[in-house]
Amino acid sequence: DTAVSQTPKYLVTQMGNDKSIKCEQNLGHDTMYWYKQDSKKFLKIMFSYNNKELIINETVPNRFSPKSPDKAHLNLHINSLELGDSAVYFCASSQVSNGAGEAFFGQGTRLTVV
Amino acid sequence: AQSVTQPDIHITVSEGASLELRCNYSYGATPYLFWYVQSPGQGLQLLLKYFSGDTLVQGIKGFEAEFKRSQSSFNLRKPSVHWSDAAEYFCAVGTNFGNEKLTFGTGTRLTIIP
Numbered sequence: 001d002t003a004v005s006q007t008p009k010y011l012v013t014q015m016g017n018d019k020s021i022k023c024e025q026n027l028g029h030d031t032m033y034w035y036k037q038d039s040k041k042f043l044k045i046m047f048s049y050n051n052k053e054l055i056i057n058e059t060v061p062n063r064f065s066p067k068s069p070d071k072a073h074l075n076l077h078i079n080s081l082e083l084g085d086s087a088v089y090f091c092a093s094s095q096v097s098n099g100a101g102e103a104f105f106g107q108g109t110r111l112t113v114v
Numbered sequence: 115a116q117s118v119t120q121p122d123i124h125i126t127v128s129e130g131a132s133l134e135l136r137c138n139y140s141y142g143a144t145p146y147l148f149w150y151v152q153s154p155g156q157g158l159q160l161l162l163k164y165f166s167g168d169t170l171v172q173g174i175k176g177f178e179a180e181f182k183r184s185q186s187s188f189n190l191r192k193p194s195v196h197w198s199d200a201a202e203y204f205c206a207v208g209t210n211f212g213n214e215k216l217t218f219g220t221g222t223r224l225t226i227i228p
Contacts, residue, residue: 004157033215041152041202043218056215090157102148103216105158 003027004106006091012112013081021076021109023091031055031096032074033103034066037088046089049074050096078111086113116141116207120219127195128227135190135222137205146208147188148216149179153201161203164188175199200226 004025013019025032033056034046048056049068063079074091088110092103117140127133139145146165150158162173169181179190188205202223206216 035216041221043158043204043216043221045215045217048215058215092158102160102163104160105150107157 002106003104004091004093006089006106006109008109009107010110010112012114015081015083015113017081018077018079019081019111020078021089021091021111023074023076023106025072025091025093025104027093027095027104028072029093029095029104030071031094032068032071033092033094034074034076035090035092035105037090037108039087043090047074047076081111081113083113086111116145116209116217118205118207118217118219120203120205120222122222123220124223124225126225126227129197130194133190133192133195133199133224135203135205135224137188137190137219138186139188139205139207140186141207141209143209147179147181148206148208149173149177149188149190150204150206150218151175151201152204152221158204161190195224195226197226197228200224 006023031050033048037043046060047066052068065077068074088108090108091106094103119138148163149161152158161177162171164171164181172178202221204221205219208216
């Protein structure tokens with residue numbers, strides 16, 4: 001069983017379109033994240049949700065809207081896609097409440113905006 | 115705010131040779147420290163972590179890392195590398211639980227030559 005799974009793995013779309021990436025974790029963790037990895041492999045957190053509540057929002061354009069319908073799911077919706085949004089987006093989860101802290105990552109979604 | 119520096123962008127090592135990847139962090143309190151590995155086209159896999167206690171931590175795949183508070187370092191080591199170790203390695207620092215976002219270094223690409 002995949003611990004953190006993202007769909008789709010690849011996404012190619014035109015500028016101006018709206019797209020969503022889905023993430024699910026079966027680890028029972030209370031916190032989920034979205035990270036963005038740019039073309040230079042630099043990883044930066046975008047959002048963090050704890051028990052469906054937004055905890056971290058790191059100066060991300062409001063075209064990006066995360067949604068957490070329940071603890072096991074965190075989706076990322078992107079409006080009006082721009083060329084600069086091309087990147088690999090990673091979902092992750094961790095159990096924060098007991099201090100374990102380590103994050104488990106999904107396989108990533110490679111988004112290409114053309 | 116916390117930060118991580120990985121001074122080496124790219125390291126090339128012969129198979130069977132020893133390896134040390136450098137990581138320096140900046141954080142005002144006791145950090146949570148992690149090493150992740152990313153194989154091409156894959157997600158991030160946790161190699162090892164330091165939360166407290168013994169400053170020499172053992173991880174998977176024969177890796178170890180040593181936390182040195184006086185040097186703000188958390189270097190990753192392996193006594194003998196295998197061709198399958200070729201990957202991108204990321205050091206990360208996490209804050210105390212409750213705000214568990216990870217701040218990543220820029221990564222070190224490891225190439226193994228026969």
